[in-house]
Amino acid sequence: MLKTLRDITQAVAAADDLSSALSLLVRQTKAAMATQCCSIYILEDNQLVLSATDGLDPRAIGQVKMRLTEGLVGLVAEREEPVNLADAQLHPRFKLFCEVDEEDFRAFLAVPIIYQKLILGVLVVQQADARQFSEAEEAFLMTLAAQLAMTVREQRKKAEVKSAPDKSVYAGLSAADGVVIANAMVIGGDIALEQSDTLANDITAELALLDNALITCRNALSVQSQRFDGENEKEVQSIFSALLLLLDDSSLGGEYSREIQAGWSAVSAVSRVSLRYIDQFLQMQDPYLQERASDIRDLGQRVLRELIEPQKMHIELDVPVILVTKEATVTMLAEFPEHKLVGIVTELGGVNSHAAILARAFGVPAVIGVEGILNAGIDGKLTILNGSRGQVIVSPTLTLIEEYRSHIAAEKALQDRYAQELALPAITLDHTRVHLYLNAGLLSSLASEIAEGADGIGLYRTEIPFMLQSRFPSEMEQTEVYRQVLEAAVDKPVVMRTLDVGGDKPLSYFPIIEDNPFLGWRGIRLTLDHPELFLVQLRAMLNAAGSSEQLHILLPMVCCLDEIDQAIGYLDQAYLEVKQDIHPALVKPKIGIMLEVPALLFQLEEVAKRVDFISVGSNDLTQYLLAVDRNNPRVSSLYDCYHPGILRALKRARQECDHYQLPVSVCGELAGEPIGVILLVAMGFNQLSMNQGSLAKINYLIRRVSYKDLSELLVQALSQSNGVEVRLLVTEFLTRRQLAEFV
Template sequence: MLKTLRDITQAVASADDLQSALSLLVTQTKLAMATQCCSIYILEEHELVLSATDGLDPNAIGNVKMPVTQGLVGLVAEREEPVNVADAHLHPRFKLFSEVAEDSFRAFLAVPIIYQKLIIGVLVVQQAEARQFSEAEEAFLMTLAAQLAMTVREQRKRAEVASAPNQLYYSGTTAANGVVIAHAMVLGADIPLEQPDTFASDINAEQAMLQQALSACRNTLSGLSQRFDGENEKEVQSIFSALLLLLDDTSLGGEYAREVAQGLSAVSAVSRVSLRYIAQFQQMQDPYLQERANDIRDLGQRVLRQLIEPQKMHIELDVPVILVTKEATATMLAEFPQHKLVGIVTELGGVNSHAAILARAFGVPAIIGVEGVLNAGIDGKQLVLNATRGQVLVSPTPTLIREYRQLISAEKALQKRFSDELPLPAKTLDERRVHLYLNAGLLSSLASEIAEGADGIGLYRTEIPFMLQPRFPSESEQVEVYKQVLDAAIGRPVVMRTLDVGGDKPLSYLPIIEENPFLGWRGIRLTLDHPELFLVQLRAMLNASAVRDQLHILLPMVCCLDEIDQAIAYLEQAYLEVKQDLHPHLVRPKIGIMLEVPVLLFQLEEVAKRVDFVSVGSNDLTQYLLAVDRNNPRVSTLYDCYHPGILRALKHARIDCDKYQLPVSVCGELAGEPIGVILLVAMGYDQLSMNQGSLAKINYLIRRVSYADLSELLDKALSLTNGTEVRQLVTAYLKAAQLDEFL
């Protein structure tokens, strides 16, 4: 049965077009269930349209339509559940369409096809004999419909692009914000990595060809690395350094050579080694390790291009384009001519992939996880990429393009208006001061970002340099990075979070395979289990800080008081070592914890006796309070930081921190959103840390609201029942205050 399900699903997925896919579906389902008729109805503009059949009159396809309020098929869509009747003619919802010639069929079984809570169609099987379909038959059809939901949706999207593209859009996950209009450039692999096994007639000649190709690849990657070195992009540069290491004799380069030494041609050797390692990495459960398979594929194809057609190694573009690809690689993006790559759309990849990091470093709008876009036939079509909202609009109408161009122009003007006030302090109309800090991870442009109005760095994510290395960075390497961060802040506070990996931030060289990584070995749990790593990082932070009174150390994912005590003991050990060996006048840093595990909301009195400050991680606190994985698209709609229960927890934290004289800040996404800031300021939070792109906007907003008015607004928000009502309430307030530009 499983093989039958898989065969049907694969046949439908590989069909050339929607109609072929639906025809295959009904024919193979009819055979699998040994029935006399199988049909599929697709929901189009609130009507169910007969879209394919094997058993009814084929002339009725596309002509028979019914609202969901009519017929047995409509009943399935209306109730979103199967209907299984022995004699359809006797059912009160039965409706006969003479043009389909189904009056001879009695037994009726239909199941809904649902994708992400939305009905997209109904799958029906019928039989002349009056009988009830068995539970096993019903279960099979329901399983098939569930497996086919995404495939049918993708086929429909592909058909819509070809036939009626004007208002079609795809959605994905934002990797880098921004809005841009340009034509699509769909880019796959120029040369397939899968090459046949051929044997060398002259092993020495093949080895020479291989070494020449490897040398050319090294030169290219070195050039890219130096390009970013010139722009002080140390983290981006380390991506190419890691790729260069893969070409060493001790890594993939040596594996290629060994295969050639055993008699394979250079092309076959590169193919065989690459495919072997890709298969190993793809089988790993860790998402970061799975992404490293993409690095191996990228290098393999690069070497193959040097071996097979070295003259085609450069991308030449006349106009700016939006790159559409399966999964962008760091080298692919870096090789694009400057100012010609204006947007990125990928089917795969993660927000911490090398490509996503590069996109943010370049300031190029990017979205990832866009299902079915690569094979949708959009190459050369004009796109509107609204990465801020995670949307791609295909072949938009002239009217829509004009509207988006006006939007882009207005957005630039608005950003300038915001930026003009950024040097001014963030104070409410009734003179309540709010300190705005920067969340940072990459060193790129950090000095200029701090100079543009931040009161300091509220969260420096030290895991980013760890993630961009093929190994743990040494103490001296960490010292160098931390010094640059402290120097960039020019005497202002810098909150450095200790290594926070695990969950959605794994390290390629420290695989963590867990069934539930967000509740597993991550954050302070990992570093306390590895004091050798923790002490090196603490010493590096202290050494970089020396006599400066800037450094604040933040502990992530703390869930109990014992963890705080252990971490403080290690910090004391590191402090005494650095003071004795390097800096006799070393300033003792302040220490704080991330407030993201809900249990600590009820232990803030004890926390206040141990640490100097707390920082609320609103992202994780929300997902733990709601029991929703914020990175899981199946439940992402349940993740709502404006849920009144979340807001009450945040207010409770603020009240208790005041009670125990414990400084508190917020460093999650909530602190950079206008609606979130309105509510947080109303609660009394006066330290907010956010991404650089939000600083000017939030500063501008705070200078136009009254704390007294916000307090009254908060009381209303806390009495509401869901996050939607909260948004509506704050939206109405912003409109009344003539602050529509924040909506």
Template sequence: MLNMLRDITQAVARANSLESALNILVSQTRIAMATHCCSIYILEQHNLVLSATEGLEKSAVGRVSMPLTEGLVGLVAQREEAINLADARIHPRFKLFPEAVEEDYRAFLAVPIIFQKLVVGVIVVQQPEARQFSENEEAFLMTLAAQLAVVIKSLKHKATITNVQQQVVFNGVTASSGIAIAHGLVLGGTISLEQPELHCVDIDSELLRLKQAMQRCSDMLSAISQRFEREKSGDVASIFTAFQLLLDESSLGGEYAREVALGWQPESAVSRVSLRYIEQFLAMEDPYLKERASDIRELGQKVLRQLIEPGRLEVDPDKPVILVANEVDATLLAEFPRQKLAGIVTERGGVNAHAAILARALGVPAIVGTDDVLSTDIDKKLLVLNATRGQLLVSPSPAVVEEYQLLLDADVEKQKQFSAELSLPSVTTDGQRIQLYLNAGLLSGIASEIAEGADGIGLYRTEIPFMLHQRFPSESEQIDVYKRVLSAAGERPVVMRTLDVGGDKPLPYFPIKEDNPFLGWRGIRLSLDHPELFLVQLRAMLQAGGRGNQLQILLPMVSNLDEIDQTLAYLEQAFTELNQELNTILVRPKVGVMLEVPALLYQLQDVAKRVDFVSVGSNDLTQYLLAVDRNNPSVSSLFDSYHPGILRALQLAVDECHQYDLDVSVCGELAGEPYGALLLVAMGYRKLSMNQASLARINYIVRRVSQQDLSELLKIVLRQSNGQQVRTLLGQFMQTHDLADLINP
């Protein structure tokens, strides 16, 4: 049975269209289960439509349709569970569709196909004799449906995109609010197999170029295969191993080389061979063999990518663009010319991934989790990104573009309104002063205006300069960067966080491979394991701070008191060494810890004896309290900073810090959100650190509310049972105070 499941799953996964995938599915499932009939119904606008069958009348495909309230198939979708009947005819929900010619069938087994809690369709097997399908047969069909749910959902989505010349809407998850209108720049999109047929002059050099491209392709496939083997996913690994075999001289790899030897450029050779074999396989009658055409297509595109886009792309477009990619890493985002980046759209990634946080810091509209956007040819097409609604519009009509341009203009006016008060102190209507700080660290050189309107820099992410280097930056290089940061802030305080890599922030020259990186070797753990690197950073910070009181040092990912003690010992070592080397007396900076690991929440009395302040990292604290990997699209919807449990933890943190006379601030994303800032002020937080794009808006809102009103609101909020109820209450509060239009453009 396991081999059958694997064969069916792989065959369907390789299909390049929904129709061919469903035909393969019903054909091979009917054979595997030795039944007379197998059919699949796909949910389309609240109706289940017969989409493929082996055993019913073929002409009924697309014609038989039923709402969820009708028929046994509808009942399966309604209940979201399997139905196994010895004789379907005697069930009260049995409904006969004459056009399907299913009068002869009695035994009935159907299971729902569910993707992320939503029914995608129903798969049914039937037999003429009245009998109950066995538990093994039922388990087989349920396992098959579960394995194929994501594939069918993906192919179903692709099938809805028929002509990109007409307006097409892709839906994603908002990572950074805002609107952008620009042409698309696709990185890592599908490369067309239809390459120009061009002859080459130097056959030997072109053969070498082809060989190098195939080797890079083989190395990549090998790495992927090994990763899946390590993860005990041998079935998936075998797919990539099969691709490697196709690169052999005795297979397609040899065919590519022979075409180059005949005088064709490598791109043309790969195209010619691929298209020739695809045509041959598509002409075959056997559904399984026919689907091998998709293997040839995929391999051809992999080799072409190594020929056309070897290594990292150098990106500097002429005009602002909306960057479309499978995933955007923080390094690419930091290196991309800011004035040329209008928006970001990715297929993968979570709203609290590091790249998404950087997008918000840049004030760039961004959506993530945009299914199948790369499967459509949208490179250089006009796009409208409505990140506030999580939508990407491809080839919009002139009327739609005009409407969004009006929204953009209105938002610009709104920002001017906010900015007009940025120089005024952030004080509630009843006189409570709230200090607003900046989260910074995007560039190695920070312009002096970065601290304009802020009370200081509440979080300088030192990992960003590390990520932009090809090696660990030297002590003198770090001193130079840190001095510029301190200078940019004027006389205002600057909180510098020590190196915080790992999780979703890898260094290209210091790869960390872990099964669960968010619970692994990151933050202060890594620094303490490499004192030779940690001491260099501490020395650089101390020298940059010099004899002033501006610098404060923040320790990330602290999970126990020993880590604080070890860090303070290293800081004392660096301090003593520098005073001797420089023959001067440096100022000992304040030291704080990030409250991210929940365990530390219950040790704040002991923390207060060791450090000067606490900075709450709401992103990771939320992630760890809810046991949700914020980068995992399967569970990222469960990541909710407004979960009442999270809010109660934040209330406990500020109460404990006040009790033990420990200075406290919040530097996570929650502080830069209008709803989040209001709740934090209500709880008693007086220092909020946020991205520059949020600063003016939060200042504007805080100046229009009272601490007293917020305190009353908080009492009700903390009694709610879920995050949506909390948001509803906050929305009503904003409406009552004429602030609702400040949330979304």
């Protein structure tokens, strides 16, 4: 069966155009299922159009069209679920189209073709004999439709590009997930940072103009900062604090003044200083430092607006909009009234930028690095922003709008359904308990997220507060952050990972320049080389926890036993210091390591003698086992966490941890993906940590499968030759159990 599915999928994907692809699909599906007729209907302009058939009158192709409220095919699309009938003509929704010549067919099986919850069409098989298609036949067709969805979507996109030369779809990088539909609002080009050099007629007057502009800017930043202070957004608030510091006399504010005193007008002074410092930052090799140039540009443009167009900083909106700009800045985003900013699109920027961090804190979908979007003339036009896929669709067709609205509504309905069971424990049908934990970094809404279904915090990324500062946070500052995290979790366990920077997580004030940062100075390697930083962080964690048993400490990027021994030595030192100086009743926390470096897979016996638990970082473990940089587009397609070799490594880790009585969890992306959860639970992992958005869905899924069935599935999965076959296998498994929505 798997070979048949693969053959059909590959043949359709290799077709030259949509018409050829669909013709191949119906012919091969008809042969594979040994039926008398196979047809496919594609959704176009809110109508299902007969697009290919092997068994009906070929002259009806392109001629037979039906609304979603018409016929059995429409019923399948409308309900987004299969219809399997022994005699279709007895069903009240049956509608006969004389053009297709289908009077002789009785048995009817149709399944929806859905791509990311968007209906693309309906795949139908028919037979003259009045009999119901078997469960196996239905599962096969559902699996085939699920696997073909992306291929059909790509073929349709190619056809749309050929027929519509004007570009309407723009691609970028996903900075924050989500899908929204709203009008675009293009801003940022009205005040150019590049101003002409003009000498000052009256230096005193120019200094007064500058002072007024700086006061206005400081007041606006303070108000925006207080908005987050009220919501307990300490990390986001620190961004505004950093910007305020830049306006001080000891920083850019003083540079502006000195430039005026050198004889330039206020406008020219701000322009000259800003451009000079931006150029310096852009010359730096570190991407994070390069992005700090956007902060200087932001402040410069803000001051220039006050100098050139006073009192025009405030944005008043009647309806929510998608912001489209060259480079979104923190202050630009904060100017928007609450709930009026629903999406962000930029030509420049990176996932480490403050604006991207703020977008994720807001829960606003964002796509960055979209080339040519400012020159697309999209201001005021209806736009679909698909943050999950990094896509911007300008002036979409009514059909596409309806597809996305259906997608948004369906997603909300699903989330509502999942949320109804979130308070219930994640227990399989045969009573296997799985504990679900939360991955966290920002403090925003943490208390409510923990209350809504999480068994605790399985991974608190302490590097996030470090990345949002312009210096290393003090011991007192760290203690306060960690205390808030522990309080948000109430009495539930909290696993705090020690500072894990380097690689794709640089610090602006501690640049690390390496040829291969993912194999370089990062994680525990860095902190052990800087015990003064490590001890401060450990003391802050211990001080925050006090006599509570909540705290667990996790060491990242460990590759050898000596690193564990050194880290434990520093923990012992920090423990004695805090116990003597602050908390006499201090409880010593459990200590664990991230299993990310493959070498430790073969030293778990020795590891178990040193630590209390292990947390598997599936992202890096996959990257290192496959020797693939998933951020490198040339090889990212080879990154596959469902590679049988990866699965066997995970199974081995679980078995050895059981043997050495070492508690083990998974905190990588795999733990939040339905297919990944199916396989992990089958291996015996009963502690999974994921993003908050996955908790309800994963809980719902676990409560509808049995550990016994999953164990049998795992045996088959481990015998597959590649990740594609593993996905097909699990997809078929879920389809048979009416859980296809999870794939």
